[in-house]
Amino acid sequence: MTKIPIKISTLDEYINFEDGTDKRYELEDGVLLEMPPGTGKHEAIITLLLVRFFLEIQKMPLPLQPRPNGTEVLTNKQPRRPDICVITNQHAQSIESTSAILKTAPPLLVEVVSPESVDRDYNQKTSEYAAIGVVEYWIVDPLKNKVTVCLLDNGSYKQTVFTGKQLIISQTFAQLTLTAQQVFSA
Numbered sequence: 001m002t003k004i005p006i007k008i009s010t011l012d013e014y015i016n017f018e019d020g021t022d023k024r025y026e027l028e029d030g031v032l033l034e035m036p037p038g039t040g041k042h043e044a045i046i047t048l049l050l051v052r053f054f055l056e057i058q059k060m061p062l063p064l065q066p067r068p069n070g071t072e073v074l075t076n077k078q079p080r081r082p083d084i085c086v087i088t089n090q091h092a093q094s095i096e097s098t099s100a101i102l103k104t105a106p107p108l109l110v111e112v113v114s115p116e117s118v119d120r121d122y123n124q125k126t127s128e129y130a131a132i133g134v135v136e137y138w139i140v141d142p143l144k145n146k147v148t149v150c151l152l153d154n155g156s157y158k159q160t161v162f163t164g165k166q167l168i169i170s171q172t173f174a175q176l177t178l179t180a181q182q183v184f185s186a
Helices: 011-016 040-059 089-094 115-132 181-185
Strands: 005-006 024-028 030-035 064-068 070-073 084-088 108-112 138-139 146-153 154-164
Touching: 005 115, 040 064, 040 108, 040 181, 064 089, 064 108, 070 115, 084 089, 108 115, 115 138, 115 146, 146 181
Parallel strands: 108 138
Antiparallel strands: 005 030, 024 030, 064 084, 084 108, 138 146, 146 154
């Protein structure tokens, strides 16, 4: 991840930024951060979770939609691009004809940790997501083979760590039968 020395002062500037490449950026503290493509493992985990979430939504049925990393969330500090954003049908309708930046908290966000995102995923995004009211936030860490599920409780997260053959407990997907081991075997 590279900090680009381009200062962005408004959300509109960020939305309309174009550098003539296919590079993806996230805005952090007013500076563009290049988001390199994830590893094959990173993408396999995202794909597995998207499919499992989609199947749960169909089975229940739930008025939700899982989205890969193209949908952004506006925190109190800046827009964030989580690896997976589970949004409501109302959220989907609100971004149908505009930039896919949510201005209200979705029910569930997932970040898959990479070596350069450890501090950001565990610390910065945890406090930012809690501050805007994201009820459930997963930190999927293939570096340590653990899934941390953060549930909002009185403005801060209570964290539960799942490893190995432990079933991941999700408030959003109450009937999900998925272990940490299955996630990391993707």
